[in-house]
Each structure stands twice: as structure tokens, then as C-alpha cells.
Amino acid sequence: MFGDYSIGDLGSIFVMQGFAGLILFSVYVLMALGLAIIFGQMGVINMAHGEFMILGAYVTWMTSNFFQSYLPGLFSGYFFLAMILAFIASGALGMLVEWVLIRHLYKRPLDTLLATWGLSLMLQQAYRSVFGAREVGVELPQWMLGSLHVTDSIEVPINGVFVMCLTVLITISVAYVMYKSRWGRQVRAVVQNRIMAGAVGINTEKVDRYTFGLGCGIAGVAGSAFTMIGSTGPTSGQLYIVDTFLVVVFGGAASLVGTIASAFSISQTQSTLEFFMSGSMAKVLTLLAVVGILMLRPQGLFALKVRK
Amino acid sequence: MTDNRFFNRSELIGILVLAVFLVVVLPLTLDVFRLNLVAKYLTYAFVALGLVICWGYGGILSLGQGVFFGLGGYCMAMFLKLEASSVENTKIQSTPGIPDFMDWNQITALPLFWKPFNSLTFTIAAIILVPGIFALIIGTAMFKRRVGGTYFAIITQAVAAILTILIVGQQGYTGGINGMTDLRTLKGWDIRPDHAKVVLYFFEVGCLFVCIMIAQFIRHSKLGRILVAMREKEDRVRFSGYSVANFKIFAFCIAAVFAAIGGAMFALNVGFMSPSFVGIVPSIEMVIYTAVGGRLSILGAIYGTLLVNFAKTSLSETFPELWLFGLGGLFIAVVLAFPNGLAGIWADYVQPRIDRLIPSRKSKPEGWTDSSVANGAPAE
Numbered sequence: 069m070f071g072d073y074s075i076g077d078l079g080s081i082f083v084m085q086g087f088a089g090l091i092l093f094s095v096y097v098l099m100a101l102g103l104a105i106i107f108g109q110m111g112v113i114n115m116a117h118g119e120f121m122i123l124g125a126y127v128t129w130m131t132s133n134f135f136q137s138y139l140p141g142l143f144s145g146y147f148f149l150a151m152i153l154a155f156i157a158s159g160a161l162g163m164l165v166e167w168v169l170i171r172h173l174y175k176r177p178l179d180t181l182l183a184t185w186g187l188s189l190m191l192q193q194a195y196r197s198v199f200g201a202r203e204v205g206v207e208l209p210q211w212m213l214g215s216l217h218v219t220d221s222i223e224v225p226i227n228g229v230f231v232m233c234l235t236v237l238i239t240i241s242v243a244y245v246m247y248k249s250r251w252g253r254q255v256r257a258v259v260q261n262r263i264m265a266g267a268v269g270i271n272t273e274k275v276d277r278y279t280f281g282l283g284c285g286i287a288g289v290a291g292s293a294f295t296m297i298g299s300t301g302p303t304s305g306q307l308y309i310v311d312t313f314l315v316v317v318f319g320g321a322a323s324l325v326g327t328i329a330s331a332f333s334i335s336q337t338q339s340t341l342e343f344f345m346s347g348s349m350a351k352v353l354t355l356l357a358v359v360g361i362l363m364l365r366p367q368g369l370f371a372l373k374v375r376k
Numbered sequence: 377m378t379d380n381r382f383f384n385r386s387e388l389i390g391i392l393v394l395a396v397f398l399v400v401v402l403p404l405t406l407d408v409f410r411l412n413l414v415a416k417y418l419t420y421a422f423v424a425l426g427l428v429i430c431w432g433y434g435g436i437l438s439l440g441q442g443v444f445f446g447l448g449g450y451c452m453a454m455f456l457k458l459e460a461s462s463v464e465n466t467k468i469q470s471t472p473g474i475p476d477f478m479d480w481n482q483i484t485a486l487p488l489f490w491k492p493f494n495s496l497t498f499t500i501a502a503i504i505l506v507p508g509i510f511a512l513i514i515g516t517a518m519f520k521r522r523v524g525g526t527y528f529a530i531i532t533q534a535v536a537a538i539l540t541i542l543i544v545g546q547q548g549y550t551g552g553i554n555g556m557t558d559l560r561t562l563k564g565w566d567i568r569p570d571h572a573k574v575v576l577y578f579f580e581v582g583c584l585f586v587c588i589m590i591a592q593f594i595r596h597s598k599l600g601r602i603l604v605a606m607r608e609k610e611d612r613v614r615f616s617g618y619s620v621a622n623f624k625i626f627a628f629c630i631a632a633v634f635a636a637i638g639g640a641m642f643a644l645n646v647g648f649m650s651p652s653f654v655g656i657v658p659s660i661e662m663v664i665y666t667a668v669g670g671r672l673s674i675l676g677a678i679y680g681t682l683l684v685n686f687a688k689t690s691l692s693e694t695f696p697e698l699w700l701f702g703l704g705g706l707f708i709a710v711v712l713a714f715p716n717g718l719a720g721i722w723a724d725y726v727q728p729r730i731d732r733l734i735p736s737r738k739s740k741p742e743g744w745t746d747s748s749v750a751n752g753a754p755a756e
Binding site: 107113169173176178179180181182183186188189190192193194196306314317346348349352356358359362363 | 703712
């Protein structure tokens with residue numbers, strides 16, 4: 069299958085596919101970060117995570133429309149405000165959901181799966197009723213269009229570079245919040261031993277609510293970034309949810325490094341294979357490999373050693 | 377015969393009521409079109425029944441039952457499709473004698489894995505064995521390594537996703553997104569006219585009762601009690617010397633085989649099979665049938681399946697927008713308020729009143745009943 073290409077061509081192909089893989093990687097990481105916090109730290113399977121992401125995407129779309137009609141002068145910078153709004157909207161909805169639904173189900177993880185699936189169906193229908201069934205795309209500001217010429221045969225799109233920088237930034241801030249801040253320490257304490265954490269004066273219910281809210285908020289930011297590279301429809305979130313869960317499980321739940329490593333390997337495998345075979349077979353092979361490895365090593369790539 | 381190894385007295389009454397309902401009441405009151413719809417719903421009841429054993433008793437939530445439903449359905453559909461693609465029927469194709477979708481995809485010879493499906497005996501064996509062995513492989517890989525709970529659910533879900541993508545992608549071998557349509561005859565017997573649909577309905581109900589009896593037997597045997605014990609305190613069962621993994625694998629395989637029988641019935645009764653019954657969404661919907669009926673109740677699962685599907689058909693016909701809200705709400709309500717579903721409501725509210733109305737009846741039969749499990753059950 070390599071016969072028809074010269075070495076230089078092959079190099080360019082790998083770079084270009086690698087770059088396409090990096091964009092996929094960014095989406096996976098952004099979605100998986102929120103999920104890793106919720107699933108890894110709290111043990112809650114949030115099947116509605118994709119819908120929280122789509123909420124962020126719709127918020128971004130509305131903000132872009134608002135800027136276009138009322139503040140065209142500031143349009144080039146609308147994205148930064150949209151991202152903050154997306155975080156707030158998804159985070160607030162997440163905290164509400166935690167309060168109404170999830171907190172009753174912490175002892176029954178399989179039931180949270182069913183309940184959040186129900187929630188995701190309702191949210192999808194709500195989006196369809198409010199925003200219509202057609203996919204919407206945001207208008208990108210001028211500076212994000214076009215691409216950078218690296219060499220003659222290699223071009224990288226600017227919006228892709230932007231999304232990647234954003235991913236790095238968000239990952240670093242999440243890592244900082246979880247591992248360096250006082251609040252992150254409280255979250256990790258609650259995860260390791262809920263009763264003892266309560267005994268030393270941590271309000272565990274509040275920590276739970278904010279953790280869930282943070283996870284959903286990051287999903288909202290992921291949705292916001294997602295609008296830069298694709299269009300948004302009511303069911304777009306569902307397309308990614310299984311992949312994202314696999315990313316989190318493959319990386320070893322509760323490990324941020326693992327999540328990033330597994331997102332990287334899965335997305336790179338998929339986009340490299342995509343060049344040589346049909347997209348569906350590339351996906352099948354990638355998922356099969358992941359499931360196969362998980363059967364051999366169920367704890368994932370980077371397992372946290374915790375006494376159960 | 378009130379207390380044998382299949383059922384106690386109240387269960388016997390329940391099974392008889394269901395039998396009268398399915399065999400006498402529905403065929404007499406519904407026209408053939410509606411009866412065929414019921415037949416379609418009942419194919420899901422097989423899956424729900426399997427989930428009662430696997431999820432309700434064993435505590436193993438599989439989100440990939442659509443995989444087994446699909447494998448069984450595709451095995452049956454492959455046989456029917458081959459029969460429908462005889463050389464006379466397909467003489468307008470460039471290669472006569474192969475299924476139409478293969479011809480459209482420039483495939484000129486029957487692929488090797490299709491060939492055995494010319495035989496009905498092989499097909500019936502494959503309907504049971506292919507999903508059974510597949511479940512055995514997944515189950516062995518997962519349970520021997522003590523993977524369970526949420527991880528297992530996610531992995532089965534991924535398997536469902538993989539199989540759907542594979543079926544849709546390999547259009548030439550599987551019929552792609554359209555699935556296998558235009559199934560006509562079974563050993564020369566036309567399955568499409570009205571009287572055939574009625575015969576198939578009764579055949580399906582018969583199979584369903586065989587499966588119910590198997591489920592009842594499992595439940596009343598020592599095996600059923602070990603499953604429940606395992607769900608409640610896995611470690612204690614392991615320390616008592618039982619091989620927990622083997623029991624889990626068995627429960628998962630039984631559920632897979634039931635689902636596959638349901639899938640085969642689907643291909644026969646509905647006349648086509650497509651990947652839209654394999655993927656993640658249908659698999660989770662199948663779980664909700666069991667949850668609505670009551671995850672611990674064998675008969676409840678069947679009523680739950682019928683009820684949810686009736687609601688789905690009538691609601692999505694009249695208010696298509698409301699249906700998803702309704703289904704979503706149902707998920708949440710069942711999980712939050714009624715973890716034991718319809719059967720739980722029956723045992724908590726209706727059964728005591730009936731007992732009061734008939735004072736001569738002894739209150740509860742000795743031993744192990746739905747409600748005695750239900751009281752301590754919902755924890756994972």
C-alpha cells in the first residue's frame with residue numbers, strides 16, 4: 069500500500085494525517101477531561117456528557133450571532149466571551165442536574181448511567197425543539213481562516229492550531245486546579261475517603277456538586293472549541309460519547325496523564341489508518357484494538373494504585 | 377404441583393394469566409397488522425428476559441444486548457435472504473443467485489461465510505451458537521479478570537458500536553445501513569401473507585414460554601440463588617469456594633442466547649433486519665424495557681416490553697416531539713422512584729390488596745419470592 073508514494077510524499081502524508089489526528093486528539097482531550105473528572109473522580113457515568121458539550125456549542129453559536137448583529141466591530145474577539153459563557157451555562161446546568169438527579173444515585177453507579185441517558189434524550193429533544201433539527205455552523209472571524217504553509221506539501225489550518233493551543237491551556241489549568249489548588253485537594257480527599265474527608269471538615273456534598281459542575285463546564289468549553297472545526301446538531305454529542313468513554317477507560321480512570329496519553333494514541337491511530345482504508349474500517353480497527361487491550365489490561369494504561 | 381422446581385403458586389397464576397393474554401385475548405381482539413406489531417414487540421421481550429437473569433439476578437449490566445439480538449437476527453436473515461435470492465428470482469442481476477445488495481456492490485460470488493447459511497439446520501445452530509460463543513469470549517475475557525460493573529457496561533457498549541460500524545461499512549457483505557430486506561420464504565413457505573404472520577406469532581409465543589420456563593428454572597435452582605448472592609456480596613461467594621466468574625459468564629451467555637432467539641424471531645416476523653437494531657441506542661432501550669417491567673421479575677420484563685413499545689408506537693405516531701421527552705422521563709423516573717419497576721409496584725401496592733380481598737389464601741408461599749428479594753435489592 070506504500071508503493072505508489074515517494075518517501076517525501078509519505079512523510080507529508082504522515083504529517084498531514086498526524087495533524088488531522090491532533091485536531092481529533094484535541095476534541096477527545098477536551099471531552100475526556102470533563103468525563104475523567106466526573107467518572108474518574110466521582111464514579112458517575114454521565115451519558116449526557118455529549119449533550120453538555122453541545123450546549124456549549126449552541127451557546128457559542130448564539131454569541132457569534134449576537135456579535136454579528138449588534139457588535140460587528142468586536143466580532144474578531146467574540147470567541148473568548150463565548151467560551152466563558154459556554155463554561156458557565158454547561159457548569160450551571162451540571163450543578164442543577166447533580167442536585168436534582170445525581171446526588172440520589174451515588175451508591176448505584178449503573179443507575180446513573182440509565183438516568184443520565186434519559187437526561188441526554190430529553191436534552192437532545194430540547195435542542196431539536198429550540199434550535200431546529202438542522203446542523204448549525206458558526207461564522208469564524210477572519211484571523212482564524214486560512215492555513216499556515218509549513219513546506220510545499222504541508223499546510224496546517226489556523227483554526228486547528230488555535231483549538232490545539234486552547235486544549236493545552238485548558239489541560240494545564242485543569243491539572244493546576246486538581247493538583248495544586250486547595251479545592252482540588254479537597255476533591256481528591258473526598259474521592260479517596262469520603263467519610264474521613266467529611267470528618268476533617270470538608271463539605272463533601274458541596275465538593276461533589278462543584279466537581280460535577282466543573283466537569284460539565286469543561287464539556288461546555290469543549291463544545292465551544294468544537295464549533296471551530298465542525299457544525300453542531302442536536303445529536304452531535306452522541307457521536308463522541310462512546311469514544312470518549314473508551315478514552316477515559318483506556319487511559320485508566322482517575323489519571324489525567326493517562327487520559328491524555330490514551331486520547332493521543334487513539335486519535336493518532338485512527339487518523340493514520342483513515343488514510344489507508346475507509347473511515348469506517350479505520351474506526352472499527354481502532355476501537356477493536358482498544359477493546360482488545362482493555363481485555364488484556366482492564367485497569368487501563370495508567371492505573372492509580374488505591375486500596376479498595 | 378404448587379411448589380415444584382419451576383414455579384410456586386403465585387407464579388403459576390401469573391404465567392397462566394400471561395399465557396391467556398398472549399394466546400387468547402390478543403389474537404381475538406387485534407387485527408393481523410396489530411398482532412404483527414405485538415409479535416415485533418415480543419421479540420424484544422426475549423432480550424428483556426435475558427436481561428432479568430443477567431442484570432436483575434446477576435447484577436451484570438450489559439449495554440450490548442443489541443449485538444446478540446443483531447447476530448441472531450442476521451443469521452436468520454442470511455438464510456432467508458439466500459432463499460429469496462434463488463437464480464430464478466434474481467435473473468435480472470449481472471450475477472444471478474446472490475443477494476441483490478451484493479450485486480449492487482460488484483461482488484460476483486457468494487462470500488465463504490455466507491455459504492453454510494443455505495442450510496436451515498446450520499442456521500438454527502448458528503443462531504444459538506454464534507452469539508453464545510461470542511458472549512463466552514467476551515465474558516471470559518472480562519469476568520476472569522474481575523472486570524465488572526461500569527467498566528463492563530462501557531466495553532459492551534463499545535462492542536455494540538463496533539459491530540454497527542462494521543455492518544454499515546461492509547455494505548457488500550451485510551447490506552449496509554439498509555440491512556437485509558425483501559425476505560420472502562422459509563423452506564418454500566411464504567412468510568409474508570396474513571395467515572403466515574398469525575402462525576409465526578403463535579410460534580414466537582411458544583418459544584417465549586420455553587424461554588420463560590428456562591428462566592424460571594434458573595431462578596428456582598441453586599444457580600439462581602448463587603447469582604443473587606453474588607450480586608449482593610461477591611467476595612463472600614468467592615470465599616465460599618464458588619467460581620464467581622463462571623457463574624457470571626453463564627448468566628451473560630444465557631442472556632445473549634435469549635437475545636439472539638429474539639433477533640431471529642424479529643427477522644421472521646418483521647421480514648427484515650438492519651443495523652438500527654444492533655447499535656448503542658437500541659441496546660440501551662432494551663435495558664429500559666427490563667427496568668420498567670422490573671429487573672427482578674421475569675413476567676414483569678415481558679409486560680414492561682409490551683407497555684413501553686405500545687407507548688412508543690402510539691406516542692410517536694401522534695406526538696413525535698413528545699416521545700423522546702417521555703422516554704427520557706421514563707428512564708429517570710424508573711431509576712429514581714421505582715427501581716423495581718412495574719413488578720415492584722405490583723408487589724408493594726396491588727398484591728397486598730388482593731391478599732386482603734381473598735382472606736382464605738395463605739399470605740405468602742414459603743421461600744423465595746419476588747418481593748422478598750425486592751425489599752433489599754436495588755443496591756449494586
